[in-house]
Amino acid sequence: MSRSKLIEIAKANLAHARAGTINQTENIYQVPAEHYFDHDRWQQEMKQIFKRVPLLMATTAELPASGDWKALTAANVPILLSRTESGEVKAFFNMCSHRGAQIMPEGRGNSHRFTCPYHAWSYNSEGELTSIYSNKDFGDLDKQCHSLTELPCLERAGLIWVTLNRNTTLSIEDFLCNYDEMLGQFDFANWHYFAHQTIKGPNWKIAYDGYLDLYHLPILHKDTFGPDYPNKANYYNWGPHQRVTGPDISLSQYEELDESLWPTGHLLNGVWTIFPHISIASFDGGGRAIMLSQLFPGETPATSYTVQHYLMEKAPSEEQVEAARAQFDFLKYVVQEEDYATGIKQQVALESGGKDYVMFGRNEGGGQRFHQWVDRLIATSDKDLPALFTNND
Numbered sequence: 249m250s251r252s253k254l255i256e257i258a259k260a261n262l263a264h265a266r267a268g269t270i271n272q273t274e275n276i277y278q279v280p281a282e283h284y285f286d287h288d289r290w291q292q293e294m295k296q297i298f299k300r301v302p303l304l305m306a307t308t309a310e311l312p313a314s315g316d317w318k319a320l321t322a323a324n325v326p327i328l329l330s331r332t333e334s335g336e337v338k339a340f341f342n343m344c345s346h347r348g349a350q351i352m353p354e355g356r357g358n359s360h361r362f363t364c365p366y367h368a369w370s371y372n373s374e375g376e377l378t379s380i381y382s383n384k385d386f387g388d389l390d391k392q393c394h395s396l397t398e399l400p401c402l403e404r405a406g407l408i409w410v411t412l413n414r415n416t417t418l419s420i421e422d423f424l425c426n427y428d429e430m431l432g433q434f435d436f437a438n439w440h441y442f443a444h445q446t447i448k449g450p451n452w453k454i455a456y457d458g459y460l461d462l463y464h465l466p467i468l469h470k471d472t473f474g475p476d477y478p479n480k481a482n483y484y485n486w487g488p489h490q491r492v493t494g495p496d497i498s499l500s501q502y503e504e505l506d507e508s509l510w511p512t513g514h515l516l517n518g519v520w521t522i523f524p525h526i527s528i529a530s531f532d533g534g535g536r537a538i539m540l541s542q543l544f545p546g547e548t549p550a551t552s553y554t555v556q557h558y559l560m561e562k563a564p565s566e567e568q569v570e571a572a573r574a575q576f577d578f579l580k581y582v583v584q585e586e587d588y589a590t591g592i593k594q595q596v597a598l599e600s601g602g603k604d605y606v607m608f609g610r611n612e613g614g615g616q617r618f619h620q621w622v623d624r625l626i627a628t629s630d631k632d633l634p635a636l637f638t639n640n641d
């Protein structure tokens with residue numbers, strides 16, 4: 249099913265290449281400039297989006313084995329992911345039941361025991377409280393009632409989502425709108441985790457706009473990707489999640505072949521975004537690889553940070569390690585010195601009040617759709633949230 253969808257998209261991209269067309273939207277779309285800096289608006293985004301919809305917290309490749317854990321902060325919430333003895337991933341608030349200290353430091357490791365650094369209460373990889381330091385002195389307590397607080401978590405397609413609202417009625421499956429089946433074509437569950445690095449950026453939506461935008465490639469990235477890089481985009485969506493991939497005449501080489509032989513790597517190219525904060529760029533660098541960019545809002549509307557993760561289809565040989573490192577450094581340079589450097593100055597200009605709105609052209613449908621989904625989520629009550637994803641267009 250998902251493979252036939254990939255073929256259908258490839259055929260559409262080939263037809264667009266032949267006709268010299270792209271999928272344009274009806275109209276040019278305006279977004280109020282203040283949406284990028286207004287504090288009240290930003291707080292609504294945090295509350296209605298980041299605290300309500302599932303966020304991608306990790307890749308399976310980061311915690312493949314039982315006992316593997318990862319601690320991170322997302323939208324100011326400390327999270328602990330743990331692969332239990334049974335092999336399932338669970339997500340918890342990284343917060344001790346005693347007096348709330350953060351139990352594990354940010355990072356990754358392997359342990360079947362999580363011991364709080366404050367007074368040494370310990371938990372197992374299921375999040376159960378297993379021991380209380382000086383228990384007799386502390387007093388009687390039913391340990392079973394004081395496990396770590398669990399959050400909804402789903403591992404699919406080699407990716408791990410967590411919802412920061414523990415009482416949510418939105419299922420992570422529904423939120424994904426079958427997009428996970430498409431992402432499953434990559435087989436990330438069996439990929440190799442190479443490295444990560446973090447960079448600082450402007451308002452999270454300025455940063456995210458860039459991942460949905462091919463229009464700027466031969467201009468802003470003329471010195472890195474080159475002035476002839478294609479700038480045409482077609483957008484394909486599953487609810488709020490969008491794949492960006494351009495017209496592609498090179499697909500004509502497969503036309504005589506049975507569709508089952510069209511190479512999956514080629515069929516998956518382009519950028520796969522996952523609302524509201526992920527971009528997966530697929531390319532060849534030291535072997536088949538992806539850069540998964542995980543974008544988080546910073547402490548103010550004007551700031552964000554992005555964790556770039558580099559994953560490879562296969563564990564690299566020695567020469568491939570060097571090539572992959574060089575490719576990852578190059579991508580950091582492109583995003584930090586070109587995209588985000590431009591975005592940080594754009595942020596200042598937007599805050600100056602010189603324009604009331606910015607525009608997304610008929611060729612920038614991905615940005616249009618992204619902002620429409622942001623607006624829609626802000627306007628939707630908790631009660632109506634699940635319906636937004638089950639009745640999506």
Ligand code: FES
Pocket residue numbers: 344345346347348349364365366367368369
């Ligand atoms: S806060 Fe964790 S043991 Fe006291």
Ligand SMILES: [Fe+2]
Pocket residue numbers: 458464465468469587
């Ligand atoms: Fe860019």
